Amino acid sequence: MxxxxxxxxxxxxxxxxxxxxxxxxxxxxxxxxxxxxQCFYKSRISRWASRxxxxxxxxxxxxxxxxxxxxxxCPGLTKYRTMTFxxxxxxxxxxxxxxxxxxxxxxxxxxxxxxxxxLLAPEVAAALPDAERP
Numbered sequence: 001m002x003x004x005x006x007x008x009x010x011x012x013x014x015x016x017x018x019x020x021x022x023x024x025x026x027x028x029x030x031x032x033x034x035x036x037x038q039c040f041y042k043s044r045i046s047r048w049a050s051r052x053x054x055x056x057x058x059x060x061x062x063x064x065x066x067x068x069x070x071x072x073x074c075p076g077l078t079k080y081r082t083m084t085f086x087x088x089x090x091x092x093x094x095x096x097x098x099x100x101x102x103x104x105x106x107x108x109x110x111x112x113x114x115x116x117x118x119l120l121a122p123e124v125a126a127a128l129p130d131a132e133r134p
Contacts (some may be wrong), residue, residue, distance in 0.1 A: 039094035059134035065125035074112035
């Protein structure tokens with residue numbers, strides 16, 4: 001009887017430790033580090049170039065280059081070569097905010113939502129093909 005009690009007690013303790021470890025929340029954010037949104041000031045844009053109608057590379061006065069990917073293609077971006085960002089009255093363009101690229105379309109302004117913004121490392125920006133390098 002004593003042996004059966006010890007076996008049950010050991011099983012309960014082991015099970016409690018297992019479920020406690022499984023239920024503990026993971027305190028490490030996805031990717032191992034906290035993700036900081038990428039941002040730049042639209043008033044600091046000096047040049048830009050587009051690979052196609054859905055990805056543009058923006059160069060700032062500081063020399064930093066950001067790659068902006070749109071949620072879908074923005075027809076006419078490469079053809080008309082005009083664009084600005086609608087940032088709801090703010091100067092800062094940030095990933096995760098409701099930012100929209102506005103480009104000229106065939107009939108009028110075309111509004112294209114921003115999907116991602118990524119700061120390119122200087123060596124990556126320098127290695128961009130001529131047509132894509134701002």
